[in-house]
Amino acid sequence: MSSMLKKLFLSLAALSISSPAFAAGVVAPEFKWMTFAVFGVIIAITMAITFWAARSTHTTSEFYAAGRSVSGIQNGWAIAGDYLSAASFLGIAGLISLYGYDGFMYSVGWLVAYITVLLVIAEPCRNIGKYTMGDILAFRNDPKKTKTVAALSTITVSTFYLTAQMVGGGVLIKTLIGIDYEISVIGVGVLMLAYVVFGGMKATTWVQITKAVLLVTASIILVMMVWAPYGFSLPGYLGSVVADPDVQKQVTKLLGDKAAMMTPEELGQRFLEPGLFLKNPIDQISLGLALVLGTAGMPHILMRFFTVPTAQAARTSVIWAMGIIGGFYVLTLFLGTGAAMLVGPDKIAAVDAGGNMAGPLLAQYLGGGEQSMMGNFMLAFVAAVAFATIVAVVAGLVLAAASAMAHDIYVGVIRGDHATPTEQVVAARVASGIVGIIAITVGILAQGQNVAHLVALAFAVAASSNLPAVFLTLYWKKCNTTGIILGMIVGSLTAIGLVMISPNMTYPKAVIAGANKVLNGEPAVPAKEAAPAVERSAFICELFALDGCVLAKPAQAATPEKPAKPGAAEKLAGLTAKLQPLEASLPTITDVTAKAAAEADVAKLKKDIAGVEKAKAKAEADLKKVEGQTTSMMGLEKPFFLLKNPGLISIPLGFLLVILGSLFTRDKRAEEMWDELYVRQNTGINAEAASAH
C-alpha cells in the first residue's frame, strides 16, 4: 500500500509543477512559489495522516467508523470540519461583506440546525445504527426494501452536495491561484480518494480535525487584527464600519433609487439592517426549515455518530461542534464587515460576484497588501485552508455515498448480509473508488453550470426524505416499511421537482433580456404616478405562478421620468472619445499637480473601459450559452414555483406520507421490534461496541 501512496504523491507533485496550467489569479505571479509551498505543507500533513491511518484500517468497522475509537471532542471537531464547507466559510463571510446584516442572519440557521441533531438524532443513532442510515431504518422494517431506498436517497443527497462542492472548489482554486479548473477538480478528487480509499473513516476524521483547527485559528487571527484597533469594542468597531465610504457606496448601489433621499449616516446604518439580500420572507422560512431539519438528515453528518464509542460521546461531540461552529459564525460577522470596510465591496465583487473571496482578500490586506510578502503569505495560508476544506468535505461525502453503495446495497441487499469481512472491506474500497471517479467526472462536466441550487436541493431532500423516515422510525411505534418507502420517495421527488421549476434554474428569456440590457442599453422610462398598495389575491400565489394571481405590492411613490441608458458599445465609444484627447494632452501638461490629476483621470477612464468591456464580454458569453433556447430545462419560460427553497412544501409532505403509508398498512415486524428499538435507543443496551485494538 505504501508504494501506491508514494506513486500518488509523485503524480500530485507533478500536477502542481506542470506550469502551463497557470493563469491569472488573486496571487501575484512572483508569490506563486509561496502559495505552492503552503499548499505543499498542508497536503503533506494530510498525507502523513492518511499513511498513519491506513496502517490500522483493515476491518469494516475500522473503514466505515474508525473502529468506534474517536473521542467525543475529536468527533466534535470533525463534525465542525464536515460542516464548515467552503460554501459556508467563504460564502457567509462573502455575503456579509456584500449585504451586511442579511448575510449574518443567514449564518444563524446553520448553527440552530445542530439543536435538532443534538436533541433527537445523535444519541439514538449511535445506539441503534452500525455504519449507515440504512441500518437505522432497517432495524424494525423490511431490511432489503428500506436499505435500497435509504441508499438511493443517501447517494442522491451526497451527489448533489458533492457536485456543488467540486464545482465551487474548482472555481475557487482557479480564482485564487489560477490553476486550470479541470486540474483543480482532478487534484481535489485524487487527494480525496487517497484519504478515503487508504485511510477510510480514520483518515477522513483526522483530516477534518486538522482542517477545522487550521480554519478556526486563521479566522481568530484575522478577527483579532480587525477588531483590536477598536479596543475590542463592538459599537466602536461597527461604528467605523457604518462610517466607511465604501460600505455606504455599496448600500447606495443595492438600494438604487431609494438611496437618493438618505444621508451617508443612514446609508451606512442600513448595512446593519435587514432586507438588503433576502427579499422574500416566505423563502427565508422555507430555507430555515430545510436547514434546521436537513442537517439532521445529511448522511455524512449522521455517519459521524457511528465513529464514537458511546451515546455520551455522541452527545459531547455535538456540544463541541456547536461551540466551534457557533463561535466560527460569530467570527464571520467580523470577517465580513472587516472585508467590507478594509477591502471594499466593489473590489470583492470584482474578483468574485458572489463575494467568496472576501476572507482571502481580507487576509491579504491585513498582511500588508497585494505587493507585500506577508500579505501574500496570509492569502496563501487562507487559500490552502480553503483547499483542504473542499478536499475534506468531499472525502466525507464520498465515504457516506460509498458506504450506502457497499454496505447497504452490495452487502445488505445483493449478498443478503452474507459477505465475509474481507469482501466487505474490498467492496467499501471499490465503492469509494467508483463514487470518487463519478465525483471527478461530474465536477468536470458541470464546469460553468449553475450549481447554486444543488446545495439547497441537498438540504431539502435530506429534510424531506431522510429526516421524516429516521425520526418517525425512532419515535413512532406505528411507523413501518410502507410509510418509510412512500415518504422517502415522495419527499425527495417533490423537493427535486419543485427546484426544477423554481427560480434557481436558468431561464433563457431572462438571461437574454439581461444581456441585451447591457449590450443595447435601456429605453427611457416615462414618469409614473403614485400607485396605491396592492393586496395579493391568495396565499397560494406566494408559492406558485398561477393564472389570475395578483402579488402584493407596497404603495409606490410617484417617480420622475428616467432617461434612456446607453448600451455597452455606446458607452465604450463615449469613454474612448474622452480618453484619447486626454491621453494625447498628457505630455503637454507641465504643471506637476495638474499632470497628476490628468493621469488619475486617465487611469480612472481606463478602469471604466475595462469594466464595461468585461460586462460586455459576459453578456455576449451569456447570450451564446442560451443561443437558440427559449425555455428552461423543464420547458418553462419563467419559474412556476416561486420559492428558491422547496422545504416549506416538501418537508410536511414527506412527514405526511410516512404517516399515511404507516397507518394504511400493517407490518407485524415493525410493531414487534418497537420495544427493542425504543429501549435500545434510550439505554444503549447492545449497541455496537468499540472494536478492540
Add this chain to the structure above:
Amino acid sequence: MSDPNVNWLAIDSNPKFQALHRKKTFFLWGLMVFSTVYYFLLPIGAAYYQDLFKIKVWGVVNVGILFALSEFVVAWTIAYVYSRKANKEFDAMSQDIINDVNNGRMK
C-alpha cells in the same frame, strides 16, 4: 439483530424505564419547541418587524444585531442545559436499568 436473551417488552413496561421515557420526552420536546420558535422569530422579525430591528440601542448596534447574536447564546444555552440534565439524570437512570438487566432483575 434481535437478541433473544433480553426481554425488551419487560424493560419497556418496567416503571424505571417508563420514568426515564416520560422525563426525557417532556424535556426534549420542551427544548425542541422552544428553540424552533426562537429561531423562526429571527426571519419573521427581519421581514415583518423591521422598525423594531432598526432601533439603535448601543451606539450603532441595533436590536436586529443583538437579536441575531442572542440566537447563538440561546443555542449554546440549550446545548448546555441538555447536556447537564442528560449527564446528571438520564445517564444515571439508564445505567440503573442496564445494571438491572445485567443482574437478571429485569427479564
